Amino acid sequence: MPFPFTPNHVQLIAACYPPNANLLTAGPDYRPNSQELSRLTYYASNRPGKINKLTGELERRVRVDCKKAQTGNLRARATLLITLAIIKALATECRRDISLLSSSLLGSISITLTCLSQDLEVAARTASVFAAWTTYTDGHLIGADRYVTEEHMNCLQVFSRMGRMDGPNLDHEVRNRTRLLGLNALLGVVASDVLFYSSAQFAPQITSLIPALIVPLWNVEQTTLEHEFSSVKDQPTSPYISGFRDRPAVERRAASIHLHVDGDKGPTSGDVANTALRALSLLLEHSNAMQAGIIMKAVFDCLDDTGGWQRTDHCEWLAVKIADWTQYQYRYAIPSRLVEALVEQQDAQHTTPRHIALAAMVKTVFTSPTPLVNLSTSDIISSLITLILRRIIVNTDDPLLPTLVECIASLGTHVYYADQIQDLAGELVSRLSLIETTGLGNGRIVSDSARAQAVRCLLAALQGLIHAADIHDAAKEDLPEDGRSRKSPIISTPVPSDANHVKPSRRSKVSPEVWHETLTLLCDAQYCVRADYAGALVSYVKHEIPRLGDYIDGDGVRRARPLQEGPVRQAGTLSSVMYGDSTTRLLNALHADIYLLATSSVLGIGASSSSNTTPPTSDAGDAPSAPSDASAPTADDSVNLDSPPESRDNSRRSTAIPPRTRKTSVMLRLLQNAPRRLSSSANASASLSDYGNILAILTAVHENLPVRALLTGVPMLLALDGACQHDNATDPAIAQRIRVLKELLAKVWLVVGTVWSCSDVTEAANKALSSQPSSGLPDLAEVHPGILQSAKEPQPFDTSSPSNSPLPTWDSEALLMSIVSNTNVQNATGLDRQGLLRRLAAQWTPEIAFKESIEAQTSYDGFNDKVSPLVKVAPALMHIDNMSLQSLARSTRGVGVTDLREALEGRRSLSNPNLAANRAPSLSTLEHTSIGAHGESPLRQVRSRPQQRKIGSPNEVRDLLNKLGIGKQNGNSNMLKSSFPILQKTEQKTKSPTIPPYKT
Incomplete structure (x- = not known):
């Protein structure tokens, strides 16, 4: 019987407990008296002013019972469980006034978890009370009330520790039960307003939450994760949990958390991972871009603390799922934060598992079928390029480089505007030009191998970027305008399994103006760069370069099409070819560089700086005369373009000259000094592999751009044939090189004759090739776009081959006359025999071709109209x-x-x-x-003449x-x-x- 002077609220609470004699037999439910509990909740809901007194009394009872239960008092433990049930009932019935209960409720939960966190039954009842509070609160007290905030954070930390509990002496079933209790409590926090109301308190809460959601995923295999993910996807979270934030508080229902029944089959690690996946997906579905970035940072910190970076496959899987779960308009924050985290440690002396895992996560996110709108691809590619260069400076053979190259290439799978790939390619090309001319390290002395590795990385990334943009064509044939099928490009980037992601990009092609800046790499001083660039160039010519009127039939023969090519179209094509469009200018520069590679003894922009003297030529008569133009660059210019940066003074020499101008000056100088005939004193630097690469390039050009290749390439073939005409080739090395060049020219003429169906040229080329044994020109190495392959080594000349065998010969004039008399050639170019002869038999030198590739043709400006x-x-x-x-x-x-x-x-x-x-x-x-x-x-500025x-x-x-x-x-x-x-x-x-x- 209650004491007569006991307050009414204390009497109402005391009436809810069974008699002391029945406390031990109240289990396993340990519920209060239902009728008395109804009176208590009715009293509290109708008198909100009494809620503080009620919850204060309940909190006092919890603190007393916790201390007694901690010492093993079973009656106190039973009373504690009943008290927690009363608190939950009050929270449910007084949901409109939940803020009045928050302080005492969180205090009760906090003291209970602190004293009895090992008692799973008490922890389950406590988690159920906490879930009820998170369901009905709006979170406005978090951050505003210091006591409530501290107690809430304490509860989060305890439940988070339970969610990731582990130990060597812990039973497997007990561990899984404890984790499920903690994760279910955290699931209520993730779905409630308490987490998202205060932006200032979001990061501290996420820091406590994330480890409990990540660690269970790392304790299972990836196959289990895939199975549980499918279960989460097919059976979403209860609508009362996932959608109650949008419901009024009256319509919400709190989840009831119960302990697993003894004797039943215990929860598996898959069940724990399933709950963690549900909580993580729900968290990301409700987060914006800034919150997603905070979540990613918490994930990184968790993996740092737990050593989770070692499992790269799990990191990749998690990155893709995080991007997929994030809201559509905020997904860009995921790869952006991954790249930022990767760049933060770009100067580390050694590559860590964190570097490798982050790079793999970036690549996997970009190649996944998840669309990433609002992604700043230009910023990301700039950061990745900078990271590649910094890692090369630290270690030339850094194991992170291949993955970084794949990261840049994978950007091509996300095309959101027509010129995106061209803009990204322009960024890569500008970096290539800068590295080619100035090296690495902003004036620091870096080895040639580091420079070559940087160029090779950016070349592989450029090629992979272009091919990844056409990933939707990997499974089907690419049909050009003439209807002839071509083989699809080799795509190294994994094709997404989701068919909905394979959509035409409708992008614009990388223009020849952009690719033009890279042609000097064909004459680089290091063979590994030349070999990689030759493969990239062949791929660009086959799949990317625009073909205005340039196509061939399925049998490899170029024929005119009267229905497709009328007089107007032929006139437009001829004008662009004759007066120089971007493709023609590219081919002019390409043929000049090929001539330089095949004949010059000095290769590379940096290599020409070793001496300011003119390279020796075959004889005085064949040496090019000094340029008469006063404006042409010479080796004695006031600004030494080729001197290393550390040898220059503080004047404008190192900064006033752009990389493009520097390259143009040096290349023009090299082309002017290129020998007109091969001799012992001017032996070329090209290896046998270089000549094989030249053959592959010229073959691709003539097969894919037959009209332009004919008009720009035949004069070069004649000039190169003239360089091989040496009367006294007694030096075995020169004789062998001339023999290889002759074989190269014969094979190119054979391609030309086949393309234009010119039997005379084909027969002459076959006759020349059959007159001598083959020198074994190596084929171009197989190209895998987006893959950084090992550096290729050149194949030297075979010194065992006889040097006194007769050289293959043919009549160049007869070949030229056969070409200009060919009907297919005349119909395709729109020129008669005399016009073709004047065009193809004109004087050709590499410097003339190079100047035509960079100088604007003024006669074409006024071709169609008198006034622009x-x-x-x-x-x-x-x-x-x-x-x-x-x-x-x-x-x-x-x-x-x-x-x-x-x-x-x-x-x-x-x-x-x-x-x-x-x-x-x-x-x-x-x-x-x-x-x-x-x-x-x-x-x-010049002074105008007086009028x-x-x-x-x-x-x-x-x-x-x-x-x-x-x-x-x-x-x-x-x-x-x-x-x-x-x-x-x-x-x-x-x-x-x-x-x-x-x-x-």
């Missing part, structure tokens, strides 16, 4: 002081009497507001050569009168005519004489 359309629309679109366009066009202001007076007095041209004195001074290109061709500084006073031109007066509406109107009058005197004179000759009512 850009100049016509520039005055209406541009309202700035533009010296290149706006100065060429007149203003759109009205025409008046003042204009007529100025025209009569000859001052019309001086009144052009775009040429006024207050405008910027004009720039002239008449006294300067091309910047790209000769490495000159930008255009310098002489002249009498008004009849045409100017007549045009002004026509504009004023006097006399006959000329509908073709153009305001730009006065700015183009040359065009005016042409029009003046064709127009009829002036007619009344005025005379001139």
